[in-house]
Amino acid sequence: MTISRLDLKVFKPEQLGSSDDAGGQRTKLAVESGKLNELFRAISDIDHAQSAVDIVKCYPALDTPDTSILLDGHVFISKKPTDDLVSLLIAEAATLDDADRMTDMVEILESSVRAGQLIRNRLIGFLEGQDTFPKSYLQSSYLFNGTEYWSNVTLLQGQTVVISVEYPGAESALYPRFEHFCQIQETVTGGPTGIVKFKPAIPFITPNYDITINGESGCTKLRYTSDNDGIKYHGVTKLTAASTTNTLAVESTQTELLPKVKTVNPLTGKSIVEGGSGDVPSTVIKNNVSQPYIYGQYTYIFDVPDILDNDFVNEVLGFKPRLTASNFSYWNISVTGTTVTANTTSNLPGVDTLTIEYVSAAKYGVYSSETAFPDFKKISLGTTKMVLTFLNTAHGSVSMIETSSGNFVSGGVRLVQLDYHTGAVTKFLDARGDFTVHYDCLIEESTSSANTVSFALATDSPIYDTFYVTISNAAGDTLLSGSSDNAGVITGLGINGNITDANVQLTFSQAVDLTTLRYDISETVTLSPPPELYGLNPLRIKNGGVVNAFTAWNTVSVQHTELQVVSSPAPAQTYNARANARFVDITDAEGKSLWTLANTHYTWVKATGVVTLNSDFTGFTAPFILTDTIGEIALVTDVQEQALILAAPLSQSYPIGANVSSVQNLGDLQARIGTVRDMTAWANNWDLDGSPATGNMNTVDFPIEVRNDTAVNEDWVLIFTSATAFRCVGRRLGQIATGDTLNDFAPVNPLTLQPYFIIRSGAFGGGWQAGEAIRFMSYAASKPVMLLRTVQSGHSQITTDRAVLAFRGNES
Structure with a gap:
């Protein structure tokens, strides 16, 4: 039989709402055309105040009494909600099936972040409600040139980690298996003293490292998280520039699935931090060499004649040459002599330049305390690795890192003070007696005529006009200072420069001591809501709920709709829609369509665009709106932050404001x-x-x-x-x-x-x-689809709004 618009329907599930039982099998209750909001509950004042997330299930279906085929049925959100505080997404997951209820759909969404690589096993036992553990559990030992050093793990503020209880065999009644996803509250590096803070607190007690369960001890573990790409999101955005090419400039290709609240956090007394594994931040400033990024090129060779390439710099200090472009972790960096080679197997969207950062041999050298300290040099802050060997062999040796400028502490006791300008060591003996000292470090010129510096801020979300910087000159008798305006332009007493993104470039009027540089800046902090507020755990959603609404090698629909008011309708009236439009319709004030298979109310000639009225629309409510939509389907090959790259140019021109929608392909729909x-x-x-x-x-x-x-x-x-x-x-x-x-x-x-x-x-x-x-x-001739509506916190003057879900396909 011939398939018409009447045969394409979106059916409701067994139960709507937000209860655990919502969802379920397909019913015969169809959503009325133009009233997708029948699936969602109304947005309340509480929703606007505290924000909200609604998850609903529906069934796009070919509803015929036979086994006709709808080829490549597909759905997409064809129009953004009018309210800027409201967004709509389709969540596509292969595991979504007809029987799934709300709890199943939440589990699907939360599966995007899982427990990953092991950081440390044999963690301490936690008490219920505990939200800290010692920093010493972020340490592990390794050997370098026959000497034992401690390698420290750094966890960043806002980073998500997993504390888990894992063991083989039957489950223990006292210590059940579980995974606790939590967020680090302050950036912290492993060390002998101090604590690691996390939220939320542990909900259950966990076994101490010496407790054995089913023959295994050390069952409490600390893990990184890993992302799961089993979920694909589909959203809608708008063109920001007219387009007829294969490049679409759009508002954004990402959407916030979870509501966010933004606040300001001041950062004070920061020094220039670039790597280093100690408690004292390193002042090592990297050089860089760049070359243009070429899409489709996977190997880049950099000539770096002044590179300082040795195991101490690369392995002990962790200053290996690195690529500063986004997604640099996917690149393999190798060094041969003075040549750095960067290889990858994938393209980087939105990257114009590739930059290699490295430690320069022209500025830094490696010093070992077994040799005489050179003249006119000083030790670079945060680069010293020290080993103390006690003369009483019963006490062995200890490796130490700087816990404050020049101070080396073990077990909470200061044992050594190091003079950075002379290399001299001052010992502070304890009950273990005398000891010998050996240390390795980087050294640099004690005075420098260099009057520029560049460094990365300690935040990715700086508020430019809160930046304030001070630094002493090389002689130590003058303090230079400067501040930034809201455009990132820095001026002041003996200092000028600029801030670009989160990178600072400063020029000084005289030689300076970089170890004295300190700056203050405020950052914009995004607060994630507690899981119980929306029933979704933000720590288990990738990127904290900021999801890609478009993906490469997926199709998009580009469409633009024009509106005309139909006044005093009467038979034989004509209106001009655009020729060869994809879709033409007339709707009344309630959103009801006047289209019928028999053309009862109007006739549309696709080739010319002429619409002829056949009735006076009795039974419908004015005003009446004639809409015509032009559009096409295109394949995306690359997704950038504010651009989509298509496999081929568009077939026609689309103006600013045209909608671009990511498409979920349901495949052929036919009962069989x-x-x-x-x-x-x-x-x-x-x-x-x-x-x-x-x-x-x-x-x-x-x-x-x-x-x-x-x-x-x-x-x-x-x-x-x-x-x-x-x-x-x-x-x-x-x-x-x-x-x-x-x-x-x-x-x-x-x-x-x-x-x-x-x-x-x-x-x-x-x-x-x-x-x-x-x-x-x-x-079935249908497939379940999961829709997500997000309401951000804020005030809205819009009292009525609607989202539009388009369901299309081709007749066999």
């Missing part, structure tokens, strides 16, 4: 039956078939019958209880009916009041025995 197979016994194992049965179904002459308007996505089994009788069980629906081989079997779907499928009696034949089974899959 999968392979039918039989087996000698049924063992409740849905993932495994058994040996063939004695009987055999004749589905060639008597195929199992289904219809688009009632078939469901389900795995079925008929289990024989005698030679002729059987039970029908669905994997998700459970037992739905009993039947026999002597009569047609047509179990009724209570949500549609039509059979799930029909098996004619002639298909069964004979020879069946009790315990044998028949298995098959039924496929």
